[in-house]
Amino acid sequence: MITPENRKHFFDLKIPLGTLLSFYGIVLLVYGAFGPKSIYAKSLNIDVNLIWGIVMLIVGTAFLSVAFFGKRKAR
Amino acid sequence: MTPVITLNFVDYLILAAYVVITIVVGYSLKKYMKTSEDFFLSGRSLPSWITSLAFLSANLGALEVIGMVANSAKYGMLTVHFYWIGAIPAMIFLGLFMMPFYYSTKVRSVPEYLKLRYNEATRGLNAISFAIMTLLMSGISMYAMALLFELTLGWSLTSSILLSAIVVLIYVFFGGLSSSIYNEVIQFFLIWLGLLPIVYIGLHAVGGIAGLMQRVPPSFFHAWQHMGSASDNPMGVDWLGVVIGLGFVLSFGYWTTDFLVVQRAMASEDLAAAQRTPLVASFPKMLVPIIVVIPGLLAVALLPQFKVVPGGPTPDYNSALILMFAHYLPNGVLGLAITGLLASFMSGMAGNVTAFNTVWTYDIYGSYIKKDMPDAHYLKMGKYTTVVGVIVSIGTAYIVSSFPNLMDYMQLLFSFFNAPLFATFLLGMFWKKTTPWAGFWGLLAGILAAAFHYFVLYHGGKVHYPSEMAANFYQAWWAWCVDFVVTVVVSFFTRKKEENLLVGLVYGLTPKTHSEERFFKKPAFWGVLSLAVMVALNIIFW
Numbered sequence: 001m002i003t004p005e006n007r008k009h010f011f012d013l014k015i016p017l018g019t020l021l022s023f024y025g026i027v028l029l030v031y032g033a034f035g036p037k038s039i040y041a042k043s044l045n046i047d048v049n050l051i052w053g054i055v056m057l058i059v060g061t062a063f064l065s066v067a068f069f070g071k072r073k074a075r
Numbered sequence: 076m077t078p079v080i081t082l083n084f085v086d087y088l089i090l091a092a093y094v095v096i097t098i099v100v101g102y103s104l105k106k107y108m109k110t111s112e113d114f115f116l117s118g119r120s121l122p123s124w125i126t127s128l129a130f131l132s133a134n135l136g137a138l139e140v141i142g143m144v145a146n147s148a149k150y151g152m153l154t155v156h157f158y159w160i161g162a163i164p165a166m167i168f169l170g171l172f173m174m175p176f177y178y179s180t181k182v183r184s185v186p187e188y189l190k191l192r193y194n195e196a197t198r199g200l201n202a203i204s205f206a207i208m209t210l211l212m213s214g215i216s217m218y219a220m221a222l223l224f225e226l227t228l229g230w231s232l233t234s235s236i237l238l239s240a241i242v243v244l245i246y247v248f249f250g251g252l253s254s255s256i257y258n259e260v261i262q263f264f265l266i267w268l269g270l271l272p273i274v275y276i277g278l279h280a281v282g283g284i285a286g287l288m289q290r291v292p293p294s295f296f297h298a299w300q301h302m303g304s305a306s307d308n309p310m311g312v313d314w315l316g317v318v319i320g321l322g323f324v325l326s327f328g329y330w331t332t333d334f335l336v337v338q339r340a341m342a343s344e345d346l347a348a349a350q351r352t353p354l355v356a357s358f359p360k361m362l363v364p365i366i367v368v369i370p371g372l373l374a375v376a377l378l379p380q381f382k383v384v385p386g387g388p389t390p391d392y393n394s395a396l397i398l399m400f401a402h403y404l405p406n407g408v409l410g411l412a413i414t415g416l417l418a419s420f421m422s423g424m425a426g427n428v429t430a431f432n433t434v435w436t437y438d439i440y441g442s443y444i445k446k447d448m449p450d451a452h453y454l455k456m457g458k459y460t461t462v463v464g465v466i467v468s469i470g471t472a473y474i475v476s477s478f479p480n481l482m483d484y485m486q487l488l489f490s491f492f493n494a495p496l497f498a499t500f501l502l503g504m505f506w507k508k509t510t511p512w513a514g515f516w517g518l519l520a521g522i523l524a525a526a527f528h529y530f531v532l533y534h535g536g537k538v539h540y541p542s543e544m545a546a547n548f549y550q551a552w553w554a555w556c557v558d559f560v561v562t563v564v565v566s567f568f569t570r571k572k573e574e575n576l577l578v579g580l581v582y583g584l585t586p587k588t589h590s591e592e593r594f595f596k597k598p599a600f601w602g603v604l605s606l607a608v609m610v611a612l613n614i615i616f617w
Contacts, residue, residue: 011103013125013257020096021264024089024411031085031407039405043276049407052272059268 014070018063025057078229079401086410093265093414094242097421100261101246101254111453114251115433116183116342121253123348125260127355130339132259135266136216136423140367140416141223145392147371148381150310151295152616153302154371155364160322162360163609165330166353167602172582173331174340174598176504178349180579183341185334186438192503192580193514195442200518202438204492205334206431210464212335213427214471220420221472227397227413236472239417243425244465247432248458252342255422255429259339262418263359269415270366272408273399277373280403287369290376299617312545320548324555328493332500335430347596354601361605361612374399424468432460491529494551495521495558502562505582509562510569517562524557525550 032050040047082090108114147154182188186205190198217236224235246254281287294301294308302314312320330336330353343349374395375381381390400412436457445452499518502509528550532538540546578584594600 013100013260016096016100016257017261017264020092020261021268023092024268027085027088027092028407028411035085035407039407042403042405043408044279044403046276046279048272048276048405052268052408052411056268059264 012067014063014067018060018067020060021056022060022064025053025055025060027053029053029057078227079397080227080409080413082228082410082413083406085407086413089407089410090414090417093261093418097242097246097258097261100257101248101250104250104253104257107253108249108251108454111436111450111457112183113253114454114457115429115436116338117251117253117256119342120344121256121342121348123343123351123355125256126339126343126348126352128263128359129256129259130336130352131356131359132263132266132419132422133336133339133426135263135363136419136426138215138219138423140266140270140419141219141393141396143367144371144374144396147368148374148390148392148395149371150308151291151372151375152297152368153308153310154368155612155616156317156321158360158363159609159612160317161326162330163357163605164322165326166357166360167605168327169331169337169340170350170352170354170598171602173500173504174350174353175346176580176582177337177341178343178346183437184434185332185337186434188580189499189503189514190438190442192577193499193509194511197499197511197515197518198438198442200515200522201496202434202442204522206434206439208492209335209427209431209434210467211471211475213424213431213464213468214473215475216420216423216427217468217472218475220417220424223397223416223420226394227400236469239421239424240465240469243421243428244461247425247428247461247465251457252338252429252433255425256339256342258418258425259422262415262422265411265418266415267366269408269412270370273396273403273412274366274369274373276403277370277377277399281373281376287372287376291372295372295375297617299613310542310544312542312548316545316548316552320545320550320552324494324497324551325548328495328497328551328555332496333493334434335426338430338433347598350598351596351601354598354605357601357605358608361609370396370399378402428461428464428468431464432457435460435464491522491525491554494525495554498555498558499562502559502566503581507574507577507581507584508566508571510566510571512569513562513565516565517558520561521554521558525554528553 028049030053032047032053035049037047107118110118112118143154143157146157177185177188180188180191182191184202186198186202189201217239220239221230221232221235224230225232246258250257278284278287281290288296299314301308302312302317336353340349340352343352378395378398380398381392381395383390400409404412436453440456440460441448441453495518498521499514502517503514528538529546533540533546533550540549574584
């Protein structure tokens with residue numbers, strides 16, 4: 001049965017999701033910045049790891065900050 | 076054959092992080108699973124942004140991505156019909172008109188609605204056919220994944236089947252539907268973030284949209300212009316087949332009655348959130364062609380093996396996406412793209428397994444085998460069914476490996492089971508004179524009509540269609556018609572259900588609720604907006 005006590009009882013998905021995406025962002029960013037450059041011959045000499053790492057880090061931290069500040073506001 | 080893609084340690088790190096996070100999420104949900112409703116329906120407590128993305132992702136599985144990129148390489152923009160007319164009207168209809176009946180009656184599954192509206196026999200027929208179909212689909216997902224990994228990574232079929240099966244088993248076993256839904260949301264982001272780099276680099280390579288248009292046949296950029304007759308377009312289907320077969324029957328049959336997707340909306344925290352689930356999902360749905368149609372077109376423009384030469388060999392379209400990865404993605408984003416695919420494979424399988432164990436536990440086991448047991452018994456049953464479901468899926472994975480075109484096979488299954496079902500629901504929800512036995516006989520007749528059409532008429536050579544796809548679309552249409560007519564006719568000769576038993580289940584016998592919410596929270600607002608966007612897109616890409 002659904003009672004007021006057990007409603008909304010799951011943890012916030014934004015936290016694992018934000019963590020995963022931020023982690024990917026950091027990995028790609030570091031690999032793009034410090035890894036070998038020869039692999040970008042495939043991608044028309046665009047360092048796509050660096051660009052995409054930054055994008056993912058932004059998306060990931062956005063989730064984490066919404067989860068963190070949203071929770072504080074609710075209290 | 077040597078693998079076309081070589082992953083390095085960064086790619087494996089990305090892949091491993093995904094596997095770890097899904098298991099952690101699944102395991103962390105374990106302590107919340109106290110009742111069977113927690114396990115099968117997420118305690119009806121999820122917000123609509125989560126259920127919407129899961130609703131969409133449940134359908135954005137293995138076949139969807141690879142098959143639709145293949146379709147786009149083969150047919151061009153015609154593929155958008157699967158995302159626009161073949162999905163949006165049905166999703167809007169579900170949200171605005173059908174969700175109130177599903178959610179307010181507190182039914183726990185689609186077959187359970189059939190039991191309340193019609194009778195036990197109708198529920199049984201639907202529950203059993205759904206259970207079979209779900210496991211077939213699950214097997215298809217596994218096979219597709221294993222094949223992909225064999226091609227790309229050089230892993231054997233068996234080892235990738237076992238790896239994915241074990242991961243899915245762990246997280247569904249602990250977290251049930253919530254695990255499935257959470258993983259679908261994670262998958263939603265991974266598939267977008269994983270595929271956008273190939274769109275970006277590919278468009279760069281071809282010289283933007285303008286360059287792409289120059290390098291593919293002109294008909295590849297129009298959704299409707301070449302649909303006048305079946306012989307004018309590569310898909311071999313005319314506009315009527317697309318509108319009534321795909322847009323009406325197959326799409327409504329799938330989006331409004333397939334428990335796999337409806338279950339996501341049922342997990343919402345309240346009726347308004349349940350109604351918003353398919354409506355909000357319709358917007359990202361309309362954008363999915365960006366990550367499937369564009370890579371397909373890019374493959375035709377950039378890769379020599381997809382140039383169609385008259386008299387030459389037919390290209391292997393199912394490999395289009397992978398070959399694009401192999402040619403244009405460096406390690407790093409390559410691992411991300413593969414992880415996006417892996418995520419869509421796994422969550423597709425998990426979705427099937429959770430839908431299967433819900434229907435099995437509530438509608439088959441709990442209704443025919445062991446009735447009225449304490450709730451804890453059914454919770455335990457659900458967990459063990461997960462194990463059985465995964466094992467049976469592994470078996471079906473090997474069966475489907477003998478079918479050449481996965482996408483057509485999927486359409487074939489839909490048209491046997493789902494297409495007639497929509498007639499049964501439409502009459503049941505909107506015509507109170509429909510009788511219990513009419514529901515059963517109508518549904519059975521519809522399924523048999525589809526099978527008869529396929530095996531006797533089409534494969535027996537009695538009727539001819541310009542293409543396999545046209546045959547599927549028209550078969551769905553005729554199955555729907557047979558179900559509709561038989562249900563109406565039988566209703567005149569069998570006993571009606573008392574009206575007080577139909578309150579809440581049928582339109583006209585259900586009191587209307589008035590909400591004081593502001594307009595942007597109202598389902599009707601989202602429905603109208605979504606429809607307007609869809610019409611605009613169809614005009615732009617006419």
